Amino acid sequence: MASTTAAKVVTVTNVSGGPQTMSGSGGGVSGEFSGSQNYQGATLAAGASCQMSYACSPTATGAVTGSTSGTWNGQPFSLSLSGTGIA
Numbered sequence: 001m002a003s004t005t006a007a008k009v010v011t012v013t014n015v016s017g018g019p020q021t022m023s024g025s026g027g028g029v030s031g032e033f034s035g036s037q038n039y040q041g042a043t044l045a046a047g048a049s050c051q052m053s054y055a056c057s058p059t060a061t062g063a064v065t066g067s068t069s070g071t072w073n074g075q076p077f078s079l080s081l082s083g084t085g086i087a
């Protein structure tokens with residue numbers, strides 16, 4: 001298995017009434033996944049959004065899982081990831 005899926009995007013939206021500077025730690029991605037984000041240190045206006053992207057690179061056929069977690073502005077987050085390796 002040498003192919004990687006197209007990245008899936010998770011959108012993070014500032015639902016507060018004012019600007020928020022995105023700071024904190026995004027955890028590493030476990031399993032057969034890779035990830036990136038475009039907002040570390042960015043200031044999001046109220047209602048503005050930014051993205052985290054994740055792709056799957058399975059090394060075998062069948063179901064694969066992974067996860068990531070961390071904190072942004074003191075608020076914890078966690079994501080469960082899943083994919084399927086095909087021959």
